[in-house]
Amino acid sequence: MMSIIILVGAYRYYAGLAERFGKTKWQFGLLAIGIYLGFQILFLLSYRFYDAISNPNALNDNNYSGFSGINIISWIFAIGCVYGVYRILENRFKKENAKNPILEIEEIGTEHTKDLH
Numbered sequence: 001m002m003s004i005i006i007l008v009g010a011y012r013y014y015a016g017l018a019e020r021f022g023k024t025k026w027q028f029g030l031l032a033i034g035i036y037l038g039f040q041i042l043f044l045l046s047y048r049f050y051d052a053i054s055n056p057n058a059l060n061d062n063n064y065s066g067f068s069g070i071n072i073i074s075w076i077f078a079i080g081c082v083y084g085v086y087r088i089l090e091n092r093f094k095k096e097n098a099k100n101p102i103l104e105i106e107e108i109g110t111e112h113t114k115d116l117h
Contacts, residue, residue, distance in 0.1 A: 002067075002075060003036075003040070003075070006036065006075060006078070006079060007032075007033055007036060007037075010029075010032035010033065010035075010036050010079075010082050011029040011030075011032050011033055012029070013032065013082075013086060014028040014029050014031060014032035014086065014089075015028060015029045017086060017089060017090060017093070021093040021096075021097065023093075028089075031085075032082055032086075035081060035082050035085055036078050036079075036081075036082050039074075039077065039078045039081045039082075040074055040075075040078050043074045043077060043078065044070070044071075044074055047070055047074075
């Protein structure tokens with residue numbers, strides 16, 4: 001249940017970023033979902049691999065509870081990963097807007113007027 005809430009929040013967060021910079025909202029929303037789920041799977045598989053190596057009897061102890069300590073840690077790290085990619089995309093979009101040729105066209109001729117005043 002907690003993962004669903006996080007997924008909806010990540011989707012809306014990325015969709016807002018896409019809307020702000022004129023990109024396709026649903027594509028970036030799906031990107032957020034992919035980043036979150038990919039990180040969760042990678043993190044939990046890595047933990048299970050470590051647990052199996054360090055404790056051979058761990059494979060016999062199947063505990064599928066949704067609220068364990070490792071799940072809470074993986075949620076926090078996954079949220080941090082989603083936020084980190086969000087900041088990277090936001091900075092890249094800001095740089096793209098700064099290099100926009102339309103803004104350069106509007107600046108043509110203003111350099112001469114700056115020198116005259």
